[in-house]
Amino acid sequence: MRFGIVRFPGSNCDEDCFWAAGGVLKKDAVYLWHQDKDLKNSNCIILPGGFSYGDYLRVAAVAKTSPIMQSIMKFAAKGGMVLGICNGFQVLCEAGLLPGAFLKNTNQQFICRDVFVKVININTPFTSRCKGDNILKIPIAHGEGRFYADKNTLNKMYKKSQVILKYCSPEGIVNEDSNPNGSVDNIAGICNLKKNVFGLMPHPERCCEEILGSSDGIFIFNSILDYLRGQK
Amino acid sequence: MRYKVKAYVTLKKGILDIQGTTIEKALNALGFNEVSGMHIGKYMEFSAEGKNKEIVEKRISQMAKKLLANPVIEDFNFTMHQLGDK
Numbered sequence: 073m074r075f076g077i078v079r080f081p082g083s084n085c086d087e088d089c090f091w092a093a094g095g096v097l098k099k100d101a102v103y104l105w106h107q108d109k110d111l112k113n114s115n116c117i118i119l120p121g122g123f124s125y126g127d128y129l130r131v132a133a134v135a136k137t138s139p140i141m142q143s144i145m146k147f148a149a150k151g152g153m154v155l156g157i158c159n160g161f162q163v164l165c166e167a168g169l170l171p172g173a174f175l176k177n178t179n180q181q182f183i184c185r186d187v188f189v190k191v192i193n194i195n196t197p198f199t200s201r202c203k204g205d206n207i208l209k210i211p212i213a214h215g216e217g218r219f220y221a222d223k224n225t226l227n228k229m230y231k232k233s234q235v236i237l238k239y240c241s242p243e244g245i246v247n248e249d250s251n252p253n254g255s256v257d258n259i260a261g262i263c264n265l266k267k268n269v270f271g272l273m274p275h276p277e278r279c280c281e282e283i284l285g286s287s288d289g290i291f292i293f294n295s296i297l298d299y300l301r302g303q304k
Numbered sequence: 305m306r307y308k309v310k311a312y313v314t315l316k317k318g319i320l321d322i323q324g325t326t327i328e329k330a331l332n333a334l335g336f337n338e339v340s341g342m343h344i345g346k347y348m349e350f351s352a353e354g355k356n357k358e359i360v361e362k363r364i365s366q367m368a369k370k371l372l373a374n375p376v377i378e379d380f381n382f383t384m385h386q387l388g389d390k
Contacts, residue, residue, distance in 0.1 A: 129346075130374060137371065166374065173376035175315075176322050220319065220377055254320070 073300050074100040076114025078144070078160075080135055081106065085121035085157065085277065092277040093118070097293055106138040115300050116153040117144055119160025121213070121275060131174055131216045132162035141167055153197060153296060154269045158214055161261075161271030170264055170271045171229060172221035178254030182215035186285065187252055189260045189274060190240040193233050196263055197299035198270040201291045207244045208237075208288040210274035212252060217273045219255040219262075229262065237261030237272055307352050307360050311382035313373045314345035348372065351387065360384065 075093035079086050086103065094101035102112050111117065125134035135141055141163070148154050148169055156164040164170040177183060191199050191206040202208065221229065229235050237260040241250040251258045253273075261272030276289030315321050321343050328342035354360035361384070368380035 129371070130378075133371060133374070165376075171376075173374050175319065175377060178320065178322055180322055180326055222376075 073116075073297065074102060074112070074114045075116050075118055076102055076104045076111050077118045077120060078104045078140055079106060079120075080122070080124035080138065080163075082124045082126050083120050083122035083159070085159075085275065088275070088277045089118045089120045089157070092280045092289065092293060096280045096290070097297065099297070104140055106135070106140045109139045109143045111140075111143050111147055115303075116155060116296055117147065118277075119144075119154065119156040119163050120277070121158030121160060124159055124163065127216075132159060132166045135163040136167040145169065148264075148269050151266060151268050153299070155198065155292075155296070156269070156271035157275055157277060158212075158217075158273055161273055162216070164269060164271045169269050170262055171225050171234075172219055172259075172262065174216050175218040175220055175254075176216050177214070177218055177252070182213070183217070183252050184211070184213040185252075186211045187260075187274060188240050188242050188244075188250065189237040189272075190244050190246060191236065192238055193236050193263075195233070196236060196267045196270065196295075198263065198267075198292055198295050199236060200298055201295040205244060207240065207242070208274075208276075208291060209242075209279070209286040210276055210288055211278050211285075212274045214253070214273060217253040217255065219259045219273070221256060221259075226256065232265055234262050234265065235259055236263050236270065237274075305354060305356060305360070306387040307354070307357070307384045308387050309348075309350050309352055309364060309382055309384045311348045311350075311364070311368075311372065311380060312345050313348070313378050313380050314343055316377055316379055319377055352384070357384075357386075 279286040279289040373380035
């Protein structure tokens with residue numbers, strides 16, 4: 073079981089993802105350089121957070137033109153698992169693997185703190201382990217995390233159960249107060265139609281161990297492992 | 305034929321332009337209270353070659369769709385003139 077962690081120029085959460093996959097989960101983890109095409113037989117691709125290509129032109133605009141993204145798009149089309157975290161989520165939307173787009177946070181600030189998210193759909197390979205109260209405490213760190221999709225797109229997403237995570241209060245209440253960045257409907261994470269591509273703005277790789285303040289991120293990684301084991 | 309292209313990208317109408325609002329408030333704070341409806345966008349300039357105007361315009365629209373603007377949230381507008389024109 074191998075995790076392939078993409079490195080774009082400007083990615084800065086790649087090492088945390090590598091640690092989560094390799095150090096905490098103790099699975100095989102490799103880096104995938106943006107200029108390469110080889111996915112090195114990875115079973116799950118991770119697009120980490122950061123500021124790929126310096127956010128030049130607009131956030132995540134350039135990443136989709138890279139050789140590695142061409143390989144990842146083919147991989148995803150065949151059903152391969154792709155996890156996009158923060159900037160990685162933004163890259164997936166720009167590449168058309170996920171719907172929607174991103175805007176600057178409504179309060180014009182870069183927000184770096186723990187938030188709570190409610191898992192709306194636990195029937196995905198990325199959230200199957202999120203049972204119980206389905207509330208996860210995960211940190212966010214972003215300046216352009218405001219997710220946007222028009223009404224038509226949103227309706228389709230709800231119909232197909234593609235809305236996966238919503239910002240909420242510690243008690244699980246989804247409202248304006250619990251929305252850190254103005255995302256439409258408090259949406260914090262979504263998946264594609266086939267549920268093999270998942271994007272989320274919070275950073276699960278930063279909370280896989282209690283010493284970091286929360287280990288709720290491990291639910292997402294363990295869900296991925298369950299799914300991959302089932303694939304064998 | 306060579307053309308000089310001037311393009312600008314703005315957020316679609318109806319999308320909260322938080323930069324625009326902030327800059328407008330900043331201008332108001334400086335005493336320029338006559339300003340309203342501020343939107344911040346991007347300006348691009350480049351040269352493009354092609355057989356004729358129509359082909360170049362079509363190619364620019366494709367560039368806009370694939371990279372220069374995000375069609376989910378942005379509008380792309382441009383003007384062009386043939387280089388060598390007075």
